[in-house]
Amino acid sequence: DAGVTQSPTHLIKTRGQQVTLRCSPKSGHDTVSWYQQALGQGPQFIFQYYEEEERQRGNFPDRFSGHQFPNYSSELNVNALLLGDSALYLCASSLGRNNSPLHFGNGTRLTVT
Amino acid sequence: SQQGEEDPQALSIQEGENATMNCSYKTSINNLQWYRQNSGRGLVHLILIRSNEREKHSGRLRVTLDTSKKSSSLLITASRAADTASYFCATTAFSGGYNKLIFGAGTRLAVHP
Structure with missing residues (x-):
């Protein structure tokens, strides 16, 4: 039974570029949440997708957008990358709307130079 | 901004000792969860305690919840080197x-x- 898988594991981009990160949820899960974790900090909630729609959003600018596909997989897109976007991006899946508990992937380490 | 704040920020102990970590939060909650993260990896769910529960155990873990003080604690008993994590x-x-x-x-x- 596959857990949450994220790709790629590492990525290096230049300021101003765009990036797409991908996530496949744990088998049987239908809700995907994305988090940004800066070094030494706790995960910050970006947004949550359920039934292919964004249901909740954290305090992130519109440069951060996402998508959920009919097979429940999800993408996180970040446009006009800034140096401050360098972080570990974590995808978490769960069943239904209750977020209890979350199953996390190992993340994508994004470095913006 | 983050809802929960852990205390202490860092804790260093010897194997066999107990480790206690505290969490305070600001608003009413449905439940509180504890997660563990090994360096640079995804988070792993440890335990969930509902707002109407006061204490919960799972193996060497003991979690308490005081909704009147908006605080929770995680106790790890008989710690091991493998418990090293955030x-x-x-x-x-x-x-x-x-x-x-x-x-x-x-x-x-x-x-x-």
């Missing part, structure tokens, strides 16, 4: 029919052999 509390924020998990900044635990 520990995060997370609270649910309910909005528009959907829950999202908000994480604190974490406690970094180091267990020395």
